[in-house]
Amino acid sequence: MPGGHWLAHLWAQQGGQFNIIMAGIALLVAAAGIAAGWHYSGVFATARDPEPLEKAQPVLFQVLYNKGFIDELYAATIGQLSNALAVAWNWIDQKVLDRLVDATGVVTFLLGRLNFIIDDTLFNDGPDGLANGTLTGGKGVREVQTGKIHDYITYIVIGVVVLALFYLYGIQQ
């Protein structure tokens, strides 16, 4: 067996022996069923004739007729359950897991936006707008920068001071 030599010991085990009694019983039961069917077939003249069992044993007939209500039972239990599970899994998948993944992206963007607000709007556009407001229509582009460059230079100063404080006093010498 190519591709399965390691299955050899699994497949090489003893198969079942042919048992004449078991085979005989099975054959007899099957034959009896066929014989019974043959015997009762005479009851019907045409295919539309009512089933005699329906009158004699209506309950038994219904059970047999509906294959023991196995399908209905199945639909009501396992079927319903699996439908419910499917809906639940799907909900978890799309509403919980996927949301989590998306939320990571959204949080990143929020951080970006926040950063943008601080970096550009608060420090930048605020003074900018102020300057623009006071200089509407004027050609004084020069003064527009004063507001901004001020802030940029504040960055440097803060940066250097914080670094200096950190290195002079923050770190254990």
Add this chain to the structure above:
Amino acid sequence: MPLPPYLMASPEWMPPWLTLLMLSPLIGIALIGLAGVARVPDRLIKTFASTWTLVPLMMAIVVWVSFDANATSSGQGAVQFVEKIPWIQAVRVDYFVGVDGLSLAMVLLTTIMTPIAMLASMDVTHRVKLHFSLLLLLETAMLGYFLSLDFFFFFIFWEFSLVPAFFIIMIWGGEHRGRAAFKFFVYTVSGSIGMLLLFQFLYLATRSAGFPTFDLIALGRLGQGLPVEGISGDLATIIFNYAQELGITAYLGNNPLTYTSIAFWVIFIAFAIKLAVWPFHTWLPDTYTEAPTSGSILLSAVMSKMGAYGMLRILLPFVPDAAQQFAQVMGALALIGIVSGAFGALAHTRGSVKRLIGYTSINHMGYVMLAIAAVAALPGGASLDSRAIAVNGALMQMVAHGLSTGALFLLAGALYRRTHCSELTDFGGLRVVMPAFAGVMGMAMFANLGLPGLAGFVGEFFIFRGAWATLPFFTTLATIGLIFTALALLLMFQRIFLGPLNPRWRDLKKQDLSIYGLDFWAAVPLLALLLVFGIYPAPIMGLSNAAATEW
């Protein structure tokens, strides 16, 4: 440079065959470019590109035929057709390609599915040259990924395969393509960045042990404790020693398993995202649904296998002890994936066809994951049989799922083209007007759900047999998945083809599959292979036997 015994160079007379195989799609692109300059009509370009993909296919078949499946050496299946050239000396990167049983099966799958994807995009009318060039580029990237045995190139192709896939989804995809393509790209890259960092760590660790390398085979051998020339000790020790050198041990303690476990999880997450293991699978339904037919085919049939291949190639050999430690966790994730995929599919039996198939993919990749977990649970020694069975099963399942899902997406695409509908509730009774179509799709569906006699069954059978030995609990529960995927797929079939005919489709008769149609010829080779491998799986299984039994 002299090669160790477990690496076999190709015969002297052969040109650098694998490199040529990898580059052949690029030549196709160049020719398409020339044709574009010469203003060749699009119809001819389509035909040309599809025909050209037979070149890599033929070349792969040559490799397959001359591949010696029984060659083993120094405790592993031999890697053959090796080409190894120093590339970046500064960081000891080699251009190192070769095939063994694992990669050869994947190479064959890639070269088979690309022509199919081309046939599926015959109806593209918008930027035809770009579309076909991108498909060829994607083929190069995927082949490169499966052939590279140096981490640097492996990673380059791994990441680069995203670029053509991104553009294919982005330009020709469905309504929400932008979102899907973004998510697919960013998710995969974020997963793999950790792996990149880990490999740099491994490089530095091996460097401090005196043998700097990115060689996947050498690192894999070190991981399993097999001898490698130039270095002694196993990978776990090397990692631990370097961690000690860096002083990390002061924080994380002195248990070497801690460090291999970190490595394990980093690699696992990178590949689990690509393989769509639960709970890293959420990109998959969106992406498969939004991608154009050719994209869905290649994504589901080949690209998702890149994750499983990576696990078999890197995760298990590198950190076998950590993998054993976490085998139960992997098994549990696989089980959840199997069950959730099945129920996910069931929940979409009134939704989109492609989404339903996508969910069954999650389910099927769950089986592959289960097999990998089973292999991990038993590193070497005790029961090589079950290991080998599980590896073979995983490989068979990967190939079979590639073929059958490819066929399903192909047919779903064909159905959409005929009806411009993708919601299952819009169909009904199509068998009356399209009997041949129903027959072909039915066979693809049965192969997908694992009907005995078709290839899907072989894979699933071997996986369950192999996983039973080590993960009986998860294996038992995983059978739930079998039932419900079958149910979902059958319901899909019922909603499309059975029942009363929806009067909208009365005129569809003329568009049934015919032996003169391309759709038919695109589907037939897949179904034929599924049938052949279902009855006689040796051509695929035989490949990996040496690789599987030895390690």
Add this chain to the structure above:
Amino acid sequence: MQFEMTDIPRILPEILLLVLGLLVVGSDIFERWATDEAAQRERSHSAAWLTLIGLGMIFIIALLQSGYIPGTQLAEDTPSNFFTNILRNLQSGGPNSSTAVEPILGAFATDHLTMLGRLIFIGAAFLTVLLTFDVRPSAHPAEFYGLLVCSTAGMCIMSGASELILAYLAVELTSIPLYMLAGYFRTDKRSTEAGMKYFLFGAVSSGVLLYGMSLTYGFVASIQAVPVDGNVLTQFSRIGQASNSLLQNDQLITLAVLFVIAGLGYKIAVVPFHGWSPDVYQGAPTPITAFLSTASKAAGFLLLYRLLVTAFPGLTGSASLASDATFTGWTSALALIALLTLIVGNLAALPQTNVKRLLAYSSIAHAGFVLMAMLAWASPQSIDRAIGTSSLIYYLVVYTVTNIGAFGSLAVIGLLTGGDDIKNLNGLARRNLGLAVLFAIFVLSLAGIPPLSGFLAKFYVFMAAWQSGATWLVVIGAITTIISLYYYLRLLRAMFMQSPTTTEPIKTPAAMNLSLVVACLLVVFLGVFPNIVLTLIDQVQLVAGL
């Protein structure tokens, strides 16, 4: 130590650049001075041609001098003829000659680091000039090109300076022309604003830098046992000796290092010294932005690198968080700055709607990656330091090429579509597929997608930071790389997916096209065959260190 005739070949590229600058300005006199459009264009073109040819020749001369092209490095016993004589004279000043070991007058090193720097800057200037060909001509074209060349000369000196005063002069020589270039379009409000802002910011930063330098000098002079003639104490090597002799960290020298880093921080535009760059990049003429964001930044990095490595080797410290005691020295300061830069640069790029501004933030973020390469100096082993140096220079080369390409593509797009907002990119693929593909390649390289060179550069830099022990920074770097994908992919989406407002095809001017194609080939080539340039870069260790 004296300046000798034999030192002239060693500074030949700088001399030639200055001559070229004067020539460009001077030759303008012979042009037809008229105010109509055609005449202006003619004048501008002739200045551009002169600059282009000159820069090209200087590039070739520098390349011959360097001996980097295989086969051009003369052996000792090569027979003399006309060509070998010229080559021998050139190479006597090259980085491979025995004289290159000692800096000229202790102030100007002509080693491999300088040579690679020159090639980067001159090459970048060349590509930039190509990009300016079709930008609207101004009234004084010759000055534009003259200033560009002067600035390039300044950068070359920056990369070779090994003494504080020369370093400062070089920084100013680089910056002052750039102030003017950034504000070159006098009638454009944004451009004027950019120039002014850049100037003010640069002035303050120069002050900080000078302060740091004077502290350094004061420190070195104060610890000398015997009084030394003052003008040698500003040499990096002397400072290095002094700072090495310290038994424990001195607060004065710590402050000095911080001020120097802060002062040069504006050249390399790292947070929190980055404030000027988005505004200036956005306002300046786009080719100048390309130049500013690449060559000027690379020059800053090379100077910072040489300064920190040779002048403060004793204060290297480490950025590792392994224990409280290990987080010290300038590597830790750089690591902190890199951390801020990576986070702010990448996050701020996310919400941008203007491509130029987006790329400006992206180049701020890239500066953070470059800083990671410098951390490798924390390890005392030369093999680790070697990786750090090569990764630094490789990143700079790759980044220069890629960013010139990116801003260059943007210059074309701005020129042809009339704006540089993301919406101007919409549907570019349908209007000019070639341009869209080129831009996409540059953007993907910036994002670090293999096999483009941006990937290998990041790979290398991460590795350098890994081994320095700054694991935390590598992790942040990796996360921010992922974040950066969002905004890079947005550009691709606009070009390939959105529908354009008009499908009218656009045509790229030939000169710009050439520049972009060259840059693109380099981006791909450096990524696929990195060995070729890495072998050159590996030579840098030999001298640059100390």
